[in-house]
Amino acid sequence: MASIFTQIINGELPGHFIWRDERAVAFMTIAPIKSGHCLVVPVEEVDHWDDMPEELAAHLMLVAQKVAKGLKSVYQPKRVGVMVAGLEVPHTHLHLLPIDAIGELDFSLQRPAEADELAAEAQKIRTSLLDLGFKEADCG
Template sequence: MASVFTLIMEGKIPGNFVWKDDKAVAILTIQPIRQGHVLVIPREEIDQWSDLPLELAAHLMQVSHKIANALKVAYPATRVGLMIAGLEVPHTHLHVVPMDSMKDLSFEYAKNADGDTLKQTAEKIRTTLQAQGHQEAQV
């Protein structure tokens, strides 16, 4: 059965995309810890990040790096954190999160976001990525 992320990539359920390329996508999570919380996901369904081919793992890190630099502008914070948890969906995904303290990486603080906020957040991140020269943000 396809993962929820595959269903989003296929357009079967809605998603707020900020990045699309031939190997990966980045979307907003519907339960962000902080505004600007982005998930970087390989198109290929691979459950555990440690099973990723090294080339794909490197690509996901490059995409995460570009998104982190956009988040520094769009949602300034002390740092932009990166997590790979993987228990909630059996499809590898990297969490890229603006953070001011370690609690900003705790799923204990994740809350459902409303659709309008997610759309506005996605647009702000895409606009920032585009301004930084990333055509993949024109989704």
């Protein structure tokens, strides 16, 4: 059975996308730690991040760097944190979130978000990425 992320990527479940190319997508998480928390996910289902082909791992990190530039522009954080946990969905994904302190990288701070809130945050990030020249953000 396809992972929940594959179902989102394929349009079978709703998702608020901020990036889409042939190998990776980025979309808002439904349980953000804070505003701007998003996921970078390979289109290919790979359960463990360390099992990804090297080229795909490199591509995922490059997409994360580009998305981070959009997050910096929108939220003005001290840093954009990156986490690979992978316990909740058996499909590799990078968590990106704007942070001002290390304590903000805490999954106990997650909360459910409303669809309209996620849509608004995604739109801000897409606009920023498009302004930075990333055509892959034209996916909303």
